[in-house]
Amino acid sequence: MDLQGYKEITVDATVKNLTVVNDFVEELLAGTDCSVKTKLKIDLVVEEIFVNIANYAYEASGGKAVVQGCIEENPCRIILRFMDTGIPYDPLQKDPPDLTLPPDKREIGGLGIFLIKENVDELSYHYKDGKNILTITKKI
Amino acid sequence: MEIKKEQNGENLKISLIGRLDAVTATNLDKVVQNDLTGIKDLVMDFKELVYVASAGLRVLLMAQKKMNKQGSMKIINVSDDVKDVFDMTGFLDFLNIEE
Secondary structure (H helix, E strand, O other): OOOOOOEEEEEEOOHHHHHHHHHHHHHHHOOOOOOHHHHHHHHHHHHHHHHHHHHHHOOOOOOEEEEEEEEEOOOOEEEEEEEEOOOOOOHHHOOOOOOOOOHHHOOOOOHHHHHHHHOOOEEEEEEEOOEEEEEEEEEO | OEEEEEEEOOEEEEEEEEEEOOOOHHHHHHHHHHOOOOOOEEEEEEEEEEEEOHHHHHHHHHHHHHHHHHOEEEEEOOOHHHHHHHHHOOHHHOOOEEO
């Protein structure tokens, strides 16, 4: 999928940069009629993807995350693409978590990916030229 | 996110104000690790909590596990948006949420 007229930021892939990525997405949404409810869902997706990259893509040496985004009209939707040059990892292949377990048996791993899938309209993963490329779209 | 604590003997009320995300969850994690000793009755007030992500769920799960062993925990004043996330993830099944 080509992103037309997209904006882009590059940040160090660290959890504390989540606020920088959140601000980037907020600016993209600024000109739209995005409801608070939808905005919170987009924030959730953005957080789970970015934090996953920050926590797991790179070894201790760290690395960069690139986020590209644009707004499409008719129907109005946001497209976001996350890229890193870390360990190849396709989150779509991860088994869904068991949501029926009692708290003592629960593990949190996998919930983030599940929340991403639940809150987007489209999700795709590619590995190309040494990059993990995860693209999501969501109607606004 | 701001965390307010009010302790009265074995009762502790924790109020969260803002967003419980991967950045702020570490602050709540410290409270759960350090401030629950001797607490029998934990109340979490989410009246001014607008957002929760999986990093926050992880800490809430830890708090629930801890309180299951030593007393009880309930969450009050949960917004619809936060409740949606609890619902999607099955957390509504074991969290004690007071309507």
